[in-house]
Amino acid sequence: MATIREVAARAGVAPITVSRVINGSGYTSEETRKRVEEAIRELEYVPNVLARGLRSRRTHTLGLLVTDVTNPFWTTVARGAEDEAMRAGYALFLCNTDEDVAKQQRYIHALLSRRVEGLIIAPASSEAGPLRPVARAGVPFVLVDRRVPDVAADLVLGDSVAGARLLAEHLLSQGHRRIGHLGGPVGLSTADEREQGYRQALSAAGVEIEPQWVQRGEYKQEAGYRLMQACLAQPPWPTAVLAANNALAVGALAALRERGLNVPRDMGLVCFDDVPQASQIDPFLTVAAQPAYEFGAVAVRLLFERLSDPKRPPQTVVLPPELIVRRSAGPLN
Amino acid sequence: MATIREVAARAGVAPITVSRVINGSGYTSEETRKRVEEAIRELEYVPNVLARGLRSRRTHTLGLLVTDVTNPFWTTVARGAEDEAMRAGYALFLCNTDEDVAKQQRYIHALLSRRVEGLIIAPASSEAGPLRPVARAGVPFVLVDRRVPDVAADLVLGDSVAGARLLAEHLLSQGHRRIGHLGGPVGLSTADEREQGYRQALSAAGVEIEPQWVQRGEYKQEAGYRLMQACLAQPPWPTAVLAANNALAVGALAALRERGLNVPRDMGLVCFDDVPQASQIDPFLTVAAQPAYEFGAVAVRLLFERLSDPKRPPQTVVLPPELIVRRSAGPLN
DNA sequence: TTGTATGCGTTATCAG
DNA sequence: CTGATAACGCATACAA
Numbered sequence: 036m037a038t039i040r041e042v043a044a045r046a047g048v049a050p051i052t053v054s055r056v057i058n059g060s061g062y063t064s065e066e067t068r069k070r071v072e073e074a075i076r077e078l079e080y081v082p083n084v085l086a087r088g089l090r091s092r093r094t095h096t097l098g099l100l101v102t103d104v105t106n107p108f109w110t111t112v113a114r115g116a117e118d119e120a121m122r123a124g125y126a127l128f129l130c131n132t133d134e135d136v137a138k139q140q141r142y143i144h145a146l147l148s149r150r151v152e153g154l155i156i157a158p159a160s161s162e163a164g165p166l167r168p169v170a171r172a173g174v175p176f177v178l179v180d181r182r183v184p185d186v187a188a189d190l191v192l193g194d195s196v197a198g199a200r201l202l203a204e205h206l207l208s209q210g211h212r213r214i215g216h217l218g219g220p221v222g223l224s225t226a227d228e229r230e231q232g233y234r235q236a237l238s239a240a241g242v243e244i245e246p247q248w249v250q251r252g253e254y255k256q257e258a259g260y261r262l263m264q265a266c267l268a269q270p271p272w273p274t275a276v277l278a279a280n281n282a283l284a285v286g287a288l289a290a291l292r293e294r295g296l297n298v299p300r301d302m303g304l305v306c307f308d309d310v311p312q313a314s315q316i317d318p319f320l321t322v323a324a325q326p327a328y329e330f331g332a333v334a335v336r337l338l339f340e341r342l343s344d345p346k347r348p349p350q351t352v353v354l355p356p357e358l359i360v361r362r363s364a365g366p367l368n
Numbered sequence: 369m370a371t372i373r374e375v376a377a378r379a380g381v382a383p384i385t386v387s388r389v390i391n392g393s394g395y396t397s398e399e400t401r402k403r404v405e406e407a408i409r410e411l412e413y414v415p416n417v418l419a420r421g422l423r424s425r426r427t428h429t430l431g432l433l434v435t436d437v438t439n440p441f442w443t444t445v446a447r448g449a450e451d452e453a454m455r456a457g458y459a460l461f462l463c464n465t466d467e468d469v470a471k472q473q474r475y476i477h478a479l480l481s482r483r484v485e486g487l488i489i490a491p492a493s494s495e496a497g498p499l500r501p502v503a504r505a506g507v508p509f510v511l512v513d514r515r516v517p518d519v520a521a522d523l524v525l526g527d528s529v530a531g532a533r534l535l536a537e538h539l540l541s542q543g544h545r546r547i548g549h550l551g552g553p554v555g556l557s558t559a560d561e562r563e564q565g566y567r568q569a570l571s572a573a574g575v576e577i578e579p580q581w582v583q584r585g586e587y588k589q590e591a592g593y594r595l596m597q598a599c600l601a602q603p604p605w606p607t608a609v610l611a612a613n614n615a616l617a618v619g620a621l622a623a624l625r626e627r628g629l630n631v632p633r634d635m636g637l638v639c640f641d642d643v644p645q646a647s648q649i650d651p652f653l654t655v656a657a658q659p660a661y662e663f664g665a666v667a668v669r670l671l672f673e674r675l676s677d678p679k680r681p682p683q684t685v686v687l688p689p690e691l692i693v694r695r696s697a698g699p700l701n
Numbered sequence: 702t703t704g705t706a707t708g709c710g711t712t713a714t715c716a717g
Numbered sequence: 718c719t720g721a722t723a724a725c726g727c728a729t730a731c732a733a
Binding site for chain 2 (some may be wrong): 705710
Binding site (some may be wrong): 038039040050051054055060082083084085086087088089090091261 | 710711712713714
């Protein structure tokens with residue numbers, strides 16, 4: 036691969052002049068710029084971003100940590116972030132932590148060692164500890180989707196309480212009075228808040244909750260399957276359940292099918308986050324859909340704002356969910 | 369952020385000794401290693417991979433270009449690649465080209481300029497031209513899912529001809545004799561081969577094909593919607609269609625629903641590639657599923673083999689699809 | 702087993 | 718408007 040010196044030699048200028056042409060910094064005459072650009076083309080010169088980053092401390096690279104790449108919510112977040120980053124000439128490392136703090140830490144280290152200029156993190160846990168290395172390295176970061184107590188950072192959130200309330204109210208409006216909740220990990224802000232919204236709605240309607248109807252686990256299909264079974268371990272059964280995310284709902288559906296229970300005939304089901312392809316195939320699940328693409332795009336914008344003004348106070352952007360009513364929670368018989 | 373010199377100073381050794389401890393290269397006494405490791409911990413030292421790569425020409429970074437991050441097939445490929453790369457201590461840039469050659473070229477440039485050691489590419493077009501910069505930069509690459517004529521590179525493929533034949537034969541076995549095909553872009557190997565497999569199966573069964581039943585377009589939902597409409601523009605209609613990928617099938621389903629046609633009652637539908645979440649929610653689509661995770665993992669393995677032996681002749685690995693029969697193509701009435 | 706000198710490719714800084 | 722010089726942080730080559 037050609038270097039900036041070879042380009043300079045061929046164009047008959049100094050390396051720094053080539054640098055100026057590439058970066059559009061400083062002055063260059065029309066004349067020399069033409070010559071340099073031609074030399075670049077002829078040699079198929081590709082600037083070495085490593086060397087550039089080493090000297091200038093600007094790598095034009097961001098990192099994005101999501102907790103599940105196979106979840107359409109997160110891939111859509113990634114698209115939003117990627118588009119926004121690319122628009123600004125930044126590349127984006129997309130990393131999948133799988134809700135696993137150890138994996139998250141390995142990626143954080145990998146990204147810091149690659150000197151990314153900023154990080155967008157969907158935290159795998161609500162502990163502040165794992166984020167400390169990022170803060171101490173002085174690398175700006177934005178949290179998406181989940182809060183972390185005692186961490187001062189920009190934040191892009193959905194409204195979990197309101198969304199869960201919407202879903203629960205929908206079930207109530209369909210006549211359900213025995214409503215269960217399949218929740219996410221205890222301590223994770225979205226999971227805690229979704230349970231809270233669910234409880235608020237039911238309590239406002241004067242509806243009782245059996246303890247076994249409320250289950251918590253990971254945001255994964257297997258957990259949905261398991262929690263649904265636990266929920267139905269013994270009577271009385273709920274007539275409907277609210278799953279705290281789409282993966283939980285998909286797992287719950289498998290458990291219900293296995294027991295020969297039909298949705299919505301035998302059991303109503305609603306959840307947070309859409310499953311777009313599935314909904315195209317069959318508009319079935321009633322969901323509180325979040326503007327995932329915006330999550331990513333807004334997070335990158337916040338990050339850029341912070342990069343250009345490091346002292347600006349942390350901002351929080353809340354993007355409300357939208358209730359999409361489909362067939363999975365029809366009127367209670 | 370601390371540098372290797374600060375670590376060395378604190379440990380009372382030379383920088384090169386720290387380097388040796390970090391990389392496990394050369395000899396270091398137990399004693400000094402302990403001291404160095406402690407200094408690293410105390411200073412929260414994070415090695416600068418840019419500097420390391422500049423000097424050693426090893427960045428421990430790969431690039432993966434997929435054509436659609438929101439398609440579960442590609443996210444699963446990405447997971448396979450990522451897991452395999454991480455196991456070897458490599459990070460992976462995951463980039464989404466959106467089936468757009470211009471976008472693909474921008475990412476290729478971004479990745480070359482970051483001096484990735486290798487690339488895994490799902491080519492957005494079957495032209496060799498766009499891949500030339502990679503070859504000329506001397507960066508090894510593996511093609512996944514699609515062939516590119518006149519490019520000597522390692523290759524991970526599904527068996528498109530066989531898969532399409534399986535799907536078509538399934539439709540024939542259900543009694544269908546008027547079978548359409550919604551195909552991918554003309555010239556793209558998977559798209560061409562899937563049409564070929566479809567034609568082989570029908571011709572072997574002595575079944576005729578109306579020209580309007582065979583449509584080709586992008587591997588995207590909108591195309592599926594449009595092609596399905598074109599397919600039904602005028603009688604005679606097919607009684608079933610074979611979509612060349614999952615996105616096309618999802619779009620086709622929307623078009624059918626819009627016309628009030630029920631699948632499988634009024635129209636059979638099968639496609640290449642699964643839609644895992646949707647199939648969990650409702651085991652509906654009959655598909656030729658490909659081992660997507662293996663695509664990614666095998667591609668990374670091939671890349672590593674080539675990195676360690678650049679002169680080895682290009683390999684091609686073919687991973688066969690599996691027919692999963694569900695309800696979307698029941699017996700013809 | 703450890704250290705010294707040097708250079709990877711680029712840009713910041715200062716000069717002209 | 719252009720150039721010379723040095724330095725970014727690390728690892729290679731060679732010495733001790």
